[in-house]
Amino acid sequence: MSATNITVTSQLTDAVPLGPCGDDDCGIRDVLDRLGDRWTVLVLVELSKGVRRFNQLHRAIPGLSQRMLTVTTKRLCRDGFVERTAYPTIPPQVEYRLTDMGRGLADTAFVLADWSRANKEAIAAARDRWDAEHE
Amino acid sequence: MSATNITVTSQLTDAVPLGPCGDDDCGIRDVLDRLGDRWTVLVLVELSKGVRRFNQLHRAIPGLSQRMLTVTTKRLCRDGFVERTAYPTIPPQVEYRLTDMGRGLADTAFVLADWSRANKEAIAAARDRWDAEHE
DNA sequence: CAGGATCCACCGTGATACTG
DNA sequence: CAGTATCACGGTGGATCCTG
Numbered sequence: 001m002s003a004t005n006i007t008v009t010s011q012l013t014d015a016v017p018l019g020p021c022g023d024d025d026c027g028i029r030d031v032l033d034r035l036g037d038r039w040t041v042l043v044l045v046e047l048s049k050g051v052r053r054f055n056q057l058h059r060a061i062p063g064l065s066q067r068m069l070t071v072t073t074k075r076l077c078r079d080g081f082v083e084r085t086a087y088p089t090i091p092p093q094v095e096y097r098l099t100d101m102g103r104g105l106a107d108t109a110f111v112l113a114d115w116s117r118a119n120k121e122a123i124a125a126a127r128d129r130w131d132a133e134h135e
Numbered sequence: 136m137s138a139t140n141i142t143v144t145s146q147l148t149d150a151v152p153l154g155p156c157g158d159d160d161c162g163i164r165d166v167l168d169r170l171g172d173r174w175t176v177l178v179l180v181e182l183s184k185g186v187r188r189f190n191q192l193h194r195a196i197p198g199l200s201q202r203m204l205t206v207t208t209k210r211l212c213r214d215g216f217v218e219r220t221a222y223p224t225i226p227p228q229v230e231y232r233l234t235d236m237g238r239g240l241a242d243t244a245f246v247l248a249d250w251s252r253a254n255k256e257a258i259a260a261a262r263d264r265w266d267a268e269h270e
Numbered sequence: 271c272a273g274g275a276t277c278c279a280c281c282g283t284g285a286t287a288c289t290g
Numbered sequence: 291c292a293g294t295a296t297c298a299c300g301g302t303g304g305a306t307c308c309t310g
Contacts, residue, residue, distance in 0.1 A: 030255075030258055036168075038303070058272095067273090068302095105254075112243055122215060126214055129215075173283070190292075225291090
C-alpha cells in the first residue's frame with residue numbers, strides 16, 4: 001500500500017468503462033473452465049450431432065478414457081449444458097443430449113473453432129519465429 | 136466494440152461432415168490453452184484498452200503476481216498475440232500492445248464474455264439444482 | 271453397458287527472494 | 291522497472307481394476 005499513485009492519464013483508459021469482463025463477474029471463468037479442459041469441446045461437437053449414449057461418445061472420441069468421459073459429462077450435466085436420461089433396463093442404457101443452453105455453448109465453441117482455424121497458420125508461424133529467436 | 140456479430144447457424148444438422156473441430160486440426164486447442172489459463176483473458180482485456188507497461192498491467196489486475204504476468208505475456212508474445220517493445224533506458228521501459236491477431240483473439244474472448252454474462256444465472260441455477268440433488 | 275474407486279505423474283500456479 | 295530463480299502445492303488428467 002505504498003501509495004504509488006501513478007496517474008498515467010492514458011486517454012484510452014477512460015474510453016472503456018471496465019471492459020466486458022474486467023469486473024470479473026461476467027461468469028466467463030465458469031465457461032472457460034469447461035471449454036478449457038481437454039475433452040469438453042470434443043464432447044460438445046459430438047453431442048451437437050444428436051443424442052448419444054455413453055459408449056457411442058467413447059468410441060467417437062479417440063484417446064478419451066472411460067473415466068474422463070464420465071468426469072466430463074458429469075460436469076456438463078452439473079452446469080446444465082447436457083441432459084442425462086437413464087433407462088433402467090438390463091443392461092443399462094443412458095442417453096446424453098444437449099440442452100438449449102448447451103447448444104448455445106456449443107455454438108460459441110464453434111465461433112472459437114472458426115477463428116482458430118482461420119488463424120492457425122499465423123499462430124504457428126509466430127511461434128516458430130519466437131522459438132527460433134529464443135532457442 | 137465487443138458487439139461482434141455472431142453468425143452462428145446452429146450446426147445440428149447432418150450437414151456437418153466431421154464437426155468444426157472434430158478432426159482436431161482446427162487449432163482450437165492452441166487458442167483454448169491460452170484463453171483457458173488463469174490470467175490471459177484479463178491481460179487481453181487490459182491491453183485492448185491500449186498500450187501498457189509491465190507494472191501498469193501488474194497494478195491493473197489484482198491478484199496477478201509478477202511471475203504469472205511474465206509467464207502470461209511471454210506466452211502471448213510467443214503466439215503472436217502481443218508485441219513487446221523494450222526501450223534500453225535506465226530504468227528499463229517495456230511496452231506491450233496487441234497485434235492485429237491479438238485484437239481478434241480479444242474479440243472472440245469478448246464474444247465468450249457476452250455469452251457467459253447472458254447465461255450466468257442459468258448456469259448457477261443448474262449447478263445449485265445439481266448440487267442439491269447430489270449432496 | 272455405464273460407470274465407480276484408486277493410485278500416480280505432470281504442470282500450471284503461487285509465494286518468496288534476488289538482479290541488471 | 292522489469293523481470294529471473296527456486297521451491298512447494300493442488301488440481302487435472304491418465305492407467306488400471308472393480309461393479310450393479
